[in-house]
Amino acid sequence: MSAQSPTLELDANMDGRLKLDELVNREALTELCTSFFELFGIPVRIYSSEGALLADVSKPQEICGYVNAAQRGRSACATVVGEVRRADPGFAGDVVHMCFTGAAYRIIAIDYEGRQIGRLIVGPYLPAQTTEMPQSLLIAGGATASATDAATEGVVGGELEPTKARSLLFQMPRAKSDTITRLASHLKAVLDLVLFSGHRALLTSHMHLASVRESYRELEDKNRKLQATYDRLKELDRLKSNFLATVSHELRTPLTSIIGYSEMLTAGIAGPLSTEQMEFVQTIFEKGEQLLALILSLLDLSKLESGTMSVKLRRVDLGSVLTSAVSTLSPVAQKRSVALKVEVPPDLPAVHGDPERLRQIFQNLIENAIKFTPEGASISVVARPLPLVFGGNAGEESGFALLAPVRAFVEVRVIDSGIGIPDREKAKVFDAFYQVDSSSTREYGGTGLGLSIVKRLVEAHEGKVRIEDNTPQGAVFVVTLPVDRSPATTPSVPPGPG
């Protein structure tokens, strides 16, 4: 099942083989056993089902030390300890293992959720009913079961002195069997609580991790789908731009002939034309020019959209760009009796831009202004340097004086006294094919492409364009362009990334 979704790694049943040493911390277990030992003086050891010793709290018993000093005693003791370690009480089981000294070990199963996961070994302790030292102690060589046989072998511990052995044996902690049962069950209850808490913490953390992983997987899945959609849209957009570029190009070729021939006709190359004929041919010529302008704009726009328009940024004197744009358009302005003024301060810093594109920007804006300015009114083009702009968050960053990016801009305002642009339309006029009032297309002409080209071109210069209101009437198009920061001696800089 987990093969379906590889990130679902959580143990499906949350019932993997629980291991004692994974559920509890060894130090905590030792502390628990230590407090038990301090209260009752009886040693405690805890083993996991895998046989690992997890806690061992005991004090060497003097009798054990004495027996161990004897060679045969040592090996007999090792045998008992090994047997105790291996003794398996089984699920919920509880067994007693006797030492040849007469001391007892209780081996009790530690169960959790119906499975044995470890053993508790309580002892050695001397059963309370013991009054006599067992024979087997002195026959320190045989294990408890074969004590009699060993006795017949007559290996009485010459190394062990009966009186001393007896007195040391009776120094051992003594306990009744049912006392041990009660103590052990108390210890088990405490341990069970510890295990439960440990298990819960383990599950919580597993669950938490798995949940996070699962949410991450879901998000990634969504991201992948979004990315695929995005890629598809981008591809469609590219196809659209390509299509537009191709179609515009194909439209331009025959149009050039139409304009050329009609121009030749008006020039009288094919003989004189009657007044009416001249009027007709001139209309063909004008409309042809209009159509050409529209197609060129479309081409520009598609190039800007597809990112194939090359903008070569270098040091540009904005004053001469503005003067040139104005002089190109002054015949149009004169025709509409609109006055055109340019104000460029002598100390205007050079900007970082492409002179051709900058001219296009301002020609578009001025043309637009002329179109919407009533006869007899005036249009001003005013340029001025802006105060320095400090980027970054002053006061929030250390080293602000060093790190803050300092940028300088020049602002050009194209001010008309036309019909103005309502606030809610200000952002939209830069959309391609948008005009505030679709009836204005008929009244004022234009394609609705000019401003969207302006915006894209200004952005390609890392500049900004916005619209303000002129008082009492009209609109102000404000273009800000970055000042060229390269040393004045350098005539040009390599094209920027934009």
Place this chain on the structure above:
Amino acid sequence: MQLNFAAREVTMKLVYYGPALSGKTTNLRALHQLTSQESRGRLMTLETKDDRTLFFDMLPLVFRAEGARGASAEDGKGMSLRVKVFTVPGQVLHASTRRLVLQGADGVAFIADSQIRETENNAAAFVDLRDNLRELGLSVAQMPLVIQFNKRDLPGVRTDAEIEVLARRGREPVFRASAVTGNGVLESFFSLLQLTWNRLDAEHQLGKNLGIDRERFLPMVAEKLGYRGDLETLLSAAVGGGPSAADSTGGETAGEPT
């Protein structure tokens, strides 16, 4: 399901699913109360906030059985059935947690809220169950499933007659319950346990491989769950459930009552 022949152990996972606040945790609490001390573990509740389940609740139950041929557990011929009962967090936002809990489920109890105004939430939660099962590569049609209409004690609930009509047209056994009073909790659980056992037995020949006599085993489990009557009565609390469910309960248990 986890099957461990060496340890003679079967672990099944049952999941209580349903909309938020339909009483899944209350069902588990009631079940914990019913079960005999030696068969139940502690009810584990993970991370609750304002008494709402955040991750899940889990109730471990262990039923030890003697072998079918009269061999006792000490001979090693017995077996233990470990049942882990989970609840999912009902709140909509815990979708991924629900799927995680559902993973590896052997049977599902769908706890619906009987209040009429909860109808849509019940349906949405069931669709969520179906979708999550599908994500996990499982199908709701293949999953042992019981439906419980909980909160019968509240006003503004669907009528018994209405539930009966719906249940008879559906394929799953449907139970009416009031988990706060404990009514219907055992019936729903036992029915699910029995359906799941049948399903796993059919797939893995549990009874045959482990030497478990179903007719003795299931009544024993019922007894551990604090039930003293016969199984037929217990299972007849269900409405609907189709002919197959009725067959598997009636026919086999009739032969040898406890």
